[in-house]
Amino acid sequence: MGVGIEVVSLNAWYGTNHTLQDIHLNMPANHATALIGPSGCGKSTFVRCLNRMHETNPIARVTGTVRIGDLDIYKDAKPVEIRRRVGMVFQRPNPFPTMSIYDNVAAGLKLNGYSNRRALDEIVERSLKNSALWDEVKDDLKKKSGASLSGGQQQRLCIARALAVDPEVLLMDEPASALDPVSTSKIEDLIFQLKSQYTIVIVTHNMQQAARVAEKTGFFLNGRMVEFDSTHKIFTNPSDKRTEDYITGRFG
Amino acid sequence: MRALTDGAASALAVLSTVLVVAPLVAIFIYLVYKGGSSLNWAFFTKNPAPVGEEGGGMANAILGSGILLAIASLIGVPIGIGGGIFLAEFGRGTKLAGAVRFTADVLNGVPSIVMGLAAYALIVVPLGHFSAFAGGVALGIMMIPTVCRTTEEMLLMVPHSVREAALALGVPNWRSVLSITVKTASPGIITGCMLAFARVAGETAPLIFTALGNSNWSTDLNGPISALPLQIYVYALSPYDEWHRLAWAGALVLIVLIVLAVSLVRFVTSRGVLKGAS
Numbered sequence: 001m002g003v004g005i006e007v008v009s010l011n012a013w014y015g016t017n018h019t020l021q022d023i024h025l026n027m028p029a030n031h032a033t034a035l036i037g038p039s040g041c042g043k044s045t046f047v048r049c050l051n052r053m054h055e056t057n058p059i060a061r062v063t064g065t066v067r068i069g070d071l072d073i074y075k076d077a078k079p080v081e082i083r084r085r086v087g088m089v090f091q092r093p094n095p096f097p098t099m100s101i102y103d104n105v106a107a108g109l110k111l112n113g114y115s116n117r118r119a120l121d122e123i124v125e126r127s128l129k130n131s132a133l134w135d136e137v138k139d140d141l142k143k144k145s146g147a148s149l150s151g152g153q154q155q156r157l158c159i160a161r162a163l164a165v166d167p168e169v170l171l172m173d174e175p176a177s178a179l180d181p182v183s184t185s186k187i188e189d190l191i192f193q194l195k196s197q198y199t200i201v202i203v204t205h206n207m208q209q210a211a212r213v214a215e216k217t218g219f220f221l222n223g224r225m226v227e228f229d230s231t232h233k234i235f236t237n238p239s240d241k242r243t244e245d246y247i248t249g250r251f252g
Numbered sequence: 253m254r255a256l257t258d259g260a261a262s263a264l265a266v267l268s269t270v271l272v273v274a275p276l277v278a279i280f281i282y283l284v285y286k287g288g289s290s291l292n293w294a295f296f297t298k299n300p301a302p303v304g305e306e307g308g309g310m311a312n313a314i315l316g317s318g319i320l321l322a323i324a325s326l327i328g329v330p331i332g333i334g335g336g337i338f339l340a341e342f343g344r345g346t347k348l349a350g351a352v353r354f355t356a357d358v359l360n361g362v363p364s365i366v367m368g369l370a371a372y373a374l375i376v377v378p379l380g381h382f383s384a385f386a387g388g389v390a391l392g393i394m395m396i397p398t399v400c401r402t403t404e405e406m407l408l409m410v411p412h413s414v415r416e417a418a419l420a421l422g423v424p425n426w427r428s429v430l431s432i433t434v435k436t437a438s439p440g441i442i443t444g445c446m447l448a449f450a451r452v453a454g455e456t457a458p459l460i461f462t463a464l465g466n467s468n469w470s471t472d473l474n475g476p477i478s479a480l481p482l483q484i485y486v487y488a489l490s491p492y493d494e495w496h497r498l499a500w501a502g503a504l505v506l507i508v509l510i511v512l513a514v515s516l517v518r519f520v521t522s523r524g525v526l527k528g529a530s
Contacts, residue, residue, distance in 0.1 A: 056419055058345075084422030094413035098436050108421035111431055158417070165421060 002030040002199030003069030003168045005050065010064035012045050012054055019045045021223045023064070027216065032191055032200040034210035034231065037220035038246070043203045046220065047171045050201065051086035052079040068169060084108070087162030087198075091174040093154035095146030095161070101128075101137050104146040104157055108165035123164050130197075131160035132190055152183025159190065163198075170194065172202040176209065188213050207247055211235050219243045283507065287500030295501060300467045300483070303492070310502050312469045313483040314509070316384070317453065319471065320463060320479055323388025324452055328395025329445050333434075335396065336403020336441070341429045353404075360397035367394055368458035376462060384470075384477035387463030391455060395448040402444025406437040442521050446514045453510050456481040480506045 005027040012020035020042045027033045035043040048054040049062055052073060066073045073082045095104050103110070105124045114120070124141070128134040133156040137149070146157055155175060162170060172191070176184040191200055191213045204210050210217050211231055218228040219240075227234065227243045238244045245251055294309045301308025335352060343349035371390035376382055410433050418428035434441070452458075459465075464476040465486065480502050487499035 051420065053416065053420055056416070080422045080424050082422075083420055088420040090413060090416065090420075092413055094411070094417040096414060096417065096432060096436065098438070107418070107432075108423065111418070111421070111423045111427055161417075161421065 001168065002195075002197065004029040005169060005199060005201070006065075006067040007050075008065040008067075010046070010049060010066060011062070012042075012049055013061045014045075014057065015059045019223050020049070023225050025218060025225060025228055027199065027201060029199050030195055030197075031216060032195050032202060032214040033216040033218065034214035035201065035203045035218050035220060036205070036207060036210050036246070038251070039205075041220040042223040043220045044173055047088075047173055047201055047203055050169070050171055051083050051088055053083070053088065055079070084112070084165050085167050086169045086171060087165065087167035088171045089155070089158050089162055089173065089175045092178050093151055093158050095149070095154050095157050097145060097147040099146055100142045101144055101146055101149070101157065102141040105160045105164050107161060112165075124160075127160040127164040128157075130163050130194065131156045132186060133157060133160055150183075152179050152186060155179060155183065155187060156190070159187075163194075167198065169199045169201065172200065174203050174205060177205060184209075207235070219246060221246070280504075280507065283500060283504040287497060287502070287504045290497040290501040291504070295498075295505075299469055300498075302467075306494075308498070310478075310480065310483055310498070310505070312466065313478040313480045313502065314505065315469070315471070316463070316466070316478040316482075317480045317506070317509075319384055319473070319477060320388045320391055320459070321449065321453055323385065323473070324391035324395055325445075325449060327389060327392025328399055328448060328452075331392075332396045332399025332445070332448070333403050333441060335400040336407065337429065337434065339400070339404040340407035341433065353401075356397040356400045359393070360401070363457075364394060364455050365457035365460075368461045371458065372461035379474075381474075382462060382464035382476040384463055384473045384475065387459045387477065387479070388473075390458035390462050391452040394452050394455065394458065395445075398448035398451065399441075399445055402447070403437075403441050406440030406444065407433055409440070410436045439521070442517065446517055450510045450514060453513075454481055454506060456485050460485075480509075 005025075007023055007025040010020055010023040011018070023046060035046065037043050045054060050066060050068070050073075054060050054062055062074065064074075068082070068086060071077060071082075071085070096107060099107060102124055105127050106120050109120060109123065125134065128137065133153060136153060137144070146154065149157060155178075159170075159175075176187045179187065188209060191202065194200060202210075202214060214231050216228065217231040217234040219226045219234065219238075219242075221242055227238060227240045229239070234243060235247060238247065294307055296309060296314065297311050298307065298309035299312045300310065335356065339349050339353055343352070367390050371386045371393070375386040375389060379386075414436060415428060415433060418432045419425065423432070459479050459482050463479055463482065465482040466476045466478045470477050484499045484502040484506070487495040487502065490496070
């Protein structure tokens with residue numbers, strides 16, 4: 001089951017660059033939240049703060065509070081524990097090139113010392129079914145490398161890999177921006193189904209995509225969150241002039 | 253005009269390819285011509301015959317080279333790979349890493365005879381006798397810089413996105429480095445190890461003051477041992493035609509054995525590589 005995410009006065013820096021300024025946000029459990037905004041507005045940095053990937057860059061720094069469920073992720077837990085509860089899918093598909101399809105999906109569990117073969121088989125099958133890839137790969141699970149799949153398949157493989165560790169939240173950083181329209185619509189269908197089990201946060205440049213998959217939408221600009229509301233409201237009747245300018249294509 | 257340029261560039265590429273391959277082929281043909289006739293069963297089963305006696309072989313030298321290279325690999329490969337992992341993953345940007353990198357580069361440039369002298373001073377003199385162990389150490393130290401720097405370069409070539417993928421799954425950094433990054437880079441790392449291995453397999457100078465050479469069958473790590481390059485060196489300098497032929501045959505065997513060893517490692521490590529894996 002998904003859990004809600006509560007962000008209170010979050011600030012983030014890269015070196016001296018103050019990339020996120022005083023973000024407050026509540027994302028409901030088992031819903032999809034879309035984050036939109038022009039390039040460099042801080043939306044990617046924001047999702048990377050939600051699983052503490054931001055701090056893997058040595059010059060990065062974060063202050064503020066992020067609660068995922070009832071866990072204060074910057075106080076109560078280590079980064080590796082957070083990342084098992086908060087899965088992430090990146091912009092470019094990044095399967096492990098030397099691993100088979102099966103091992104890619106099982107990687108998160110295997111590398112953390114999980115070795116029950118039968119349970120792994122089941123988890124791999126369930127994860128690949130959940131990411132709508134099972135039927136396409138079930139015959140070459142251990143024969144083919146993850147890198148041999150097409151771009152769209154690789155991205156669904158990466159989603160399966162993230163799902164296999166049974167997270168509560170799934171972060172998606174422009175998951176379809178490197179894919180063709182057919183693959184994109186598959187990923188969007190998938191997001192729709194996954195909402196019932198996970199809380200989803202999706203960064204996107206594609207406003208139609210945000211409108212299609214998300215109940216809530218946040219608009220970021222220059223490191224601040226300008227507006228956060230129901231997707232319907234943001235796209236039909238935004239309260240901030242800057243949001244309106246952005247979604248009507250006047251800039252960005 | 254464009255077709256002409258294209259044709260010229262292709263011709264140059266083909267010519268270069270021929271020039272790259274030609275020396276190896278020429279050497280190989282010459283070795284077969286000069287030494288092929290001395291290759292017989294005795295060459296692989298008998299020890300060198302005393303002066304004036306017919307026959308004899310290089311069985312002890314082949315075994316000695318095997319032992320020396322085993323010791324060298326046991327020292328050079330783990331230390332080199334460990335150093336490379338440190339340089340690329342854990343020590344990036346630190347002063348220590350800079351110092352290690354500089355040392356490795358200097359070590360790579362040290363003439364092999366100096367390496368032999370160092371092993372002589374540090375191992376042979378304190379122990380009071382020449383030994384296979386000292387020879388293996390000298391060769392092993394020579395392997396370290398090549399293995400270390402290749403490992404570093406291959407690890408740095410692993411895309412950042414692959415490391416991020418592992419970290420985002422909640423895999424601890426050390427685990428991600430060992431199980432993901434090193435594994436992804438392993439074909440290149442293995443190539444580096446094989447290059448280092450092949451290079452020291454033919455080294456003579458570092459063995460002169462360390463392994464010394466031995467005309468008898470010996471597996472004693474603590475005593476002098478023969479090696480193919482040493483035996484070739486001794487025979488080539490001798491005044492006897494028979495020994496000259498044996499030296500040519502020894503050189504041929506040395507090259508073939510290196511090719512076999514490298515091919516074997518490639519074959520073993522390429523099994524289990526999946527379809528489509530880069």
